[in-house]
Amino acid sequence: MSNRRAGRAAVRCMYDGRRAECDGSAQVVRGGHPLCRPCERRGSSTEAPGGGVVWGLLVELREAHEEQARAAARVRDLAARTNAAGASWSLIGQALDVSRQAAQKRYGGGGR
Numbered sequence: 020m021s022n023r024r025a026g027r028a029a030v031r032c033m034y035d036g037r038r039a040e041c042d043g044s045a046q047v048v049r050g051g052h053p054l055c056r057p058c059e060r061r062g063s064s065t066e067a068p069g070g071g072v073v074w075g076l077l078v079e080l081r082e083a084h085e086e087q088a089r090a091a092a093r094v095r096d097l098a099a100r101t102n103a104a105g106a107s108w109s110l111i112g113q114a115l116d117v118s119r120q121a122a123q124k125r126y127g128g129g130g131r
């Protein structure tokens with residue numbers, strides 16, 4: 020199913036593709052910027068208090084985004100299955116707080 024782990028690996032180092040030693044995968048935040056370990060070791064970038072808070076929020080944001088994507092996929096799947104099982108788009112729309120037209124347009128897959 021989901022081939023991507025939540026959190027860490029998904030955030031890219033700000034020097035990704037711009038420094039030879041950069042491994043691309045951000046592990047820490049310094050001064051509000053995501054950095055990989057090699058770039059962090061190279062240092063010189065601004066050390067800011069609150070970096071840990073930013074990093075924590077960034078990881079949380081990423082996780083929420085991934086949850087949202089999973090939930091959206093589940094809604095799509097269930098809407099299609101509910102329709103295939105015999106429910107009208109009007110009923111499905113009611114369940115999703117949208118109009119019949121919106122439900123069919125979003126989840127009808129162009130007429131199955």
Ligand SMILES: [Zn+2]
Binds near residue numbers: 043044057
């Ligand atoms: Zn880097």
